[in-house]
Amino acid sequence: MENLTIALRSIKKNKNRNLLTMLGIIIGIASVICILAVGDGFTQSITKELGQGNTSNKVTLDYQANSADSADSSGFTSGDAALLSDVKGVNDVKLSNYDSTVFTNVSSQGNKMKTYIGAIGKKSDVNRTQRSSLLIDDNSYNVLISNRLKQKLFGNDSANGKTIQIGTDVFVIRGTFSTDEYSTNVYMPKKTFNHIFAGKSGKNQAKLTVESGQSKKAVGQRALKKIKASGEYKHEGKYSIEDPTKAMKSFQKVLNSVTYFVALVAGISLLIAGIGVMNVMYISVSERRGEIGIRRAFGATGKNIRNQFLTESIVLCVIGGILGIIIGYLLVLLINAFLPFKAVITIYSILISLLVSCAVGLLFGFIPANKAAKSSLVGLLKEE
Incomplete structure (x- = not known):
């Protein structure tokens, strides 16, 4: 002191x-x-934000196709859901998609390729002006394509105003955007997407509700083991447990x-x-x-x-x-x-x-x- x-x-x-x-x-x-x-x-x-969906009694199984050719049809089926429902400790099973895309053919001016098509949304990797131009008319047949797809279909020519065939439908290109190799290459209005591709995209997530008193980890491992052994598309892809806690840490x-x-x-x-x-x-x-x-x-x-x-x-x-x-x-x-x-x-x-x-x-x-x-x-x- x-x-x-x-x-x-x-x-x-x-x-x-x-x-x-x-x-x-x-x-x-x-x-x-x-x-x-x-x-x-x-x-x-x-x-x-990452942990919002990580509730204490939920286990999520993911499916990833081995090749892009089977990505639009494979995943979890109603039979897989019934199979998972029989796992000890599972109270309920819901199938869903972690994205809103399909993998299908696109073509223009004699050039053709397969790529991912998605519904435009607030989280789409395009700027606000382009996003708004598609959302004005939610039933239109306007699309945005990536610069990568534009280069493959049109080379160095402008793609704006030109047409592109997706499946059996014809769309008008209203702009381009930048993206990486494995992202969605075509965006269209949500209602148009749902009207054309309803039911064509596979369910790539199975969300299991765990019974009270059961261990999430144990139930998840049992469910994963069973779906790997008996899943309908086990030879066309891989099943895994989503672990948001590990990713967050x-x-x-x-x-x-x-x-x-x-x-x-x-x-x-x-x-x-x-x-x-x-x-x-x-x-x-x-x-x-x-x-x-x-x-x-x-x-x-x-x-x-x-x-x-x-x-x-x-x-x-x-x-x-x-x-x-x-x-x-x-x-x-x-x-x-x-x-x-x-x-x-x-x-x-x-x-x-x-x-x-x-x-x-x-x-x-x-x-x-x-x-x-x-x-x-x-x-x-x-x-x-």
Whole structure:
């Protein structure tokens, strides 16, 4: 307590100099708080969205065709649903699609290929203007095609306004969009898609409701084993268990790693601030050599002197850290007004900031404090 009182008195005595010294600590801690808050908020937002369908009593089985040629017809059948219903612990089975696409023939100007056709929606990988142009008339025979498909059917010529045959129906191309090799290459209005392709796409998901008291993992493994052995399309594709929890944990781990790395880069400013702290402590030791000599003359040991200046260095950094946390909190409130998700300040980020502040004070204050502790009593008294 005596060292703490002396430290606070010394900091107050030279408050302008010490405030400028603390400025680097304040900026560094505020930056770290903001980055961790934004990273944690984004991680929580994404994991919450990914986990919305992950209810405690549901198990989802997926089917993936071995080849694209069988992708439009294979999957789970009503017979498979009945088979899964007999698995011990399964209360109900529902078949569905994890996407709204079919794999079929498209052709134009004598060029022909098979590709994925999808219904336009809010999550389709096309821009808003193109999406709106199709959604205006939900029964139209207008389509958008990918640049990849346009290149194969029309080469370097423009595709806008030209016709394309999908199955036995003819559509008018209203625009193109960019996509990767394995994505949907044609989008059409939803009602048109449902009218033409109703019943043609296979069911590639089986959602099992697990009975109360049964283990999700055990039921899922039994169901997977049974469908692999007796599924109607077992030779044309692969069955697997969807595990959103595992995916969320992996995704969260990656996001946290990126957040911590960026926070570490921002925390480099604390090293510069630490050098400032070391400098001001050297000045403090030089200015107070008379005080050190008097204390040594009255019996203070080198350890007492070292602890006195170490305490002052740590208090200086902790005060800067607390001010940095307060400013960081205010900045997060401001940032939240512009973010689509809520940045979150967690207890661990505050604790980390305080521990880092203490560490900076201890690390960069030790050398000046040690110099003060090793000062010769005779030399100090001669100076006085």
